[in-house]
Amino acid sequence: MEEIKNLTAEEEAESIAEQARIRREKLQKMTGEGQNPFVKTSFALTHRSAEVISGFEKLEGKEVCLAGRLMSRRIMGKASFCHIQDGEGLIQLYVRRDDVGEEDYASFKKDYDLGDIVGVKGYVFKTQTGEVSVHCNRIEMLSKCLLPLPEKQHGLKDIDIRYRQRELDLIVNPEVKNTFVKRSNIISAIRAYLDGCGFLEVDTPVLNSIEIGASARPFKTRHNALDMDMYLRIETELYLKRLIVGGFERVYEVGRIFRNEGMDAYHNPEFTTIEMYAAYLNYFDMMNIVEDMYAHIAKTVCKTTDIVYQGTEIHLGGKWARLTMKEAVKKYSGADYDKWKTDADARACAKKLGVTVEEGESATKGHVLIALFDAFVEDKLVQPTFIYDYPVENSPLAKRKEDDPLFTQRFEYFICGHEYGNAFSELNDPIDQKQRFVKQVEEKRKQEKNCNAQVDEEFVTALEYGLPPTGGLGFGVDRLVMLLTDSATIRDVLLFPTMKPKR
DSSP states (O other), rough: TTTOSSOHHHHHHHHHHHHHHHHHHHHHHHHHHOOOOGOOOOOOOOOOOHHHHTTTTHHTTOOOEEEEEEEEEETTEEEEEEEEETTTTTEEEEEHHHHHHHHHHHHHHTTTTTEEEEEEEEEEOOOOTEEEEEEEEEEEEEOOOSSSSOOOOOOOOOOHHHHHHHHHHHHHHHHHHHHHHHHHHHHHHHHHHHHHHTTTTTOOOOOOBBBBBSSOOOEEEETTTHHHEEEEEEESHHHHHHHHTTTEEEEEEEEEEEEOOOBBBTTTEEEEEEEEETTOOOHHHHHHHHHHHHHHHHHHSSSSEOOOEEEEEEOOOSSEEEEHHHHHHHHHHOOOOOGOOOOHHHHHHHHHTTTOOOGGGGGOOOHHHHHHHHHHGGGGSSSSSSEEEEEGGGEEEEBBEEEEEEEEEEEEETTTTTTEEEEEEEOOOOHHHHHHHHHHHHHHHHSSSSOBBBBOOHHHHHHHOOHHHSSEEEHHHHHHHHHTTTTGGGSSSSSSSSOOOOO
């Protein structure tokens, strides 16, 4: 913190408390003199820092009004230099007693602290060292900072503090702000692409009246007026497909999703997805959309389709690799699905390869294939790769392959050893869908105590009115932002990641 160097944690806490006490005394003094900074309601800005610096040739000698946070100060008797930080960056100020007045200059020296929000008026000039600056003829405090900022030399490195107090992280670590500016640009680029392809952005409910049979565990809440339990959504899929039934041929939603599950570098209990559905397209059409969309986003945001993630160069342009799940498992583990004549053969193969299948003795060939993929394949898929034709066992919403009904028209795509998105030729047979939902609910109730999972009968009814052949795709926005900002953990791309409260 300011003036704090090589202190123990206890000494640092005492120093912070002392500085906070001094700052409050300054505020009390200013308020007693009729200068309470918290009563200000506005300040008329004419420019931002970056605009002044980049436009120096046109603005030299002209008057500007700026505002920002005081980040450094060098007092030199009758004149001082300081820097303020606004939404675009830092700019230097030159504050002289003869220009701002003796009273205001004395207050600047005694009452102002690093972190205070100030407003200034002055003319643009360049110092002898060549730094574009503002020569102030007026300076005023717009808001008092009552806690000291981390001192510049050591910055703010503590991960726990950075995530808990993101506002402080943004103040002292400018590169963090750049990540979230880029996040906004990525979402804007996605919207622009989908809008340009004729998709309509929609909103669907976050609160659901039933717990569906999907494997993800929901957050449960209570609706007092209706006297009923409700569940935060774990996906946006079913409502979006009902809109396709209703006649919207292309829809998408940028949706906040909630899953009551574990946390790690790639998972947070609440996260953002984009799901899209297009009538009359299949899963191969959706592969083409993914390739084209990712290239568009990378070019728009990163200015190139060749990026570096955690030291590995990734090529997002051109055609991506495509393998069926059977082909991928055979390539990386040697196991050949087509040689398994029975489920027992498949289980024996898994045992020989040292892979435990969760379903145990009830495991089918499909279950074993999935387990072998997880064990041997996923982490090998570094460059963008589509894995398609998934077993029906883990694809309850995907259409079966007509020539091989044990598999579905589904793909996931992988980059740097992680899954980034999931897509289907959507199941539109209401009878098949009802059967799969019933089985899914039964399995979930066996696995979880006090499970209230139900078949979504409203969705099945919607399918009975007729869902046209439809391609669907869902992908995680947070993981994409991680990729394009070279961020190692999802917490680095969420402004306020979920944190356990301090006791």
